[in-house]
Amino acid sequence: MDVDGVEKTPVFEAIPLPEEVSVKEEFYELRMGWSGKIYELRVGGNDMVYDFRHQIEVLTNVPPERQKLIGLSKGKLSSEMDSVRFGALGVKNGIKFTMIGTPEADSFVYRSETAKQQQADDFDVRYKALAIAKGEAVRLVAPADDPRNKRKIQEVIRSCPITVMDDPRPGKRLLVLDLDYTIVDTKPLLEGSLPADECARPGLHDFLEKVYPHYDIVVWSQTHWRWLESKLVEIGMIGGDRNYKISFVADRTSMFPVFTQRDGQPFKHEVKPLAYFWASFPHWSAKNSIHIDDLSRNFALNPGEGLKIRAFKGAGTPDGLGDKELIKLGNYVCSSISSASI
Ligand SMILES: [Mg+2]
DSSP states (O other): SSSSOOOOOOEEEEEESSSSOOOOOEEEEEEEEEEEEEEEEEEETTSSSHHHHHHHHHHHHGGGGGEESSSSSSSSOGGGGHHHGGGGOOOOOTTTTEEEEOOOOHHHHHHHHHHHHHHHTTTTEEEOOOOTTTOOSSSOOGGGEEEOHHHHHHHHHHOOOOOOSOOOOOOOEEEEOOOOOBBOOOHHHHTTTOOOHHHHHHHHHHHHHHHTTTTEEEEEEESSSHHHHHHHHHHEEEEEEESOEEEEEGGGGOEEEEEEEEEEEEEEEEEEOTTTHHHOTTTOOTEEEEEEOGGGGGGOOGGGGEEEEOOOOTTTHHHHHHHHHHHHHHHHHTTTTOTTTT
């Protein structure tokens, strides 16, 4: 849903990839020879080729585009194959294959990934519930029902412990807020061309004070938590004298990519699965959570809980200073609370 229906970023409807997905998960145990060592790999048949190549990158620091795989499957596993399920490659379970490739420095890998992500930010994707006719030849799976995505959520839960700043209060709902272009104008904040508090969206603190009696507040941003926390301090959201607290923050390490199609081509983007928070705080669920973001694709796994607002890109300009989005949002979020449920 949108607060006022205004779209600035081009949006396309998500179209699931045409494929068969095995509901029953099968796994391949493989051995990979590289640089005189043997590495054990466990790959799900529902994993994407992207996941497989990423797993190799994590083990060896060789980026996917430099990985040459010998004795694994027919044809080259190029990036065009990223959205193909591993189980569709016809790989035999238990085989040993060889990888040839030169590792890269960590910082460079991180930079190139960040650059790719920024390119992808030119588009948004809207997800809706899938209505599939019975007996349809191709089985379309919503991202939330995809066994691969469910497994990825569990991996995030296991590998990204939450560092709580202010304990979630019993009986309070969950409000997840995106940072970039939702509550701050990121460009001047990154460039340092405006003081941090002037990059905040107008009405930010009033909005947070208004919702805090009903909601615990979590900020989830694509940026690294260290940068994220320091910016929240500069803006006055952490350690300020306002009548609200931030429960905790989450960064990009707890996001993962999903695949959809645009113009018939596979398109990869990252998602923020709310189940990550629900696992640690079981009093939160789809019934009492809202996720506010300027990109609806971030809700791909929770389309029912997502609330898209217009991107804020005008800090310091008359237009930006007149932005009323957070006032509308505060009214909307508080008025939507039914007294019956938590
Ligand atoms: Mg954003």
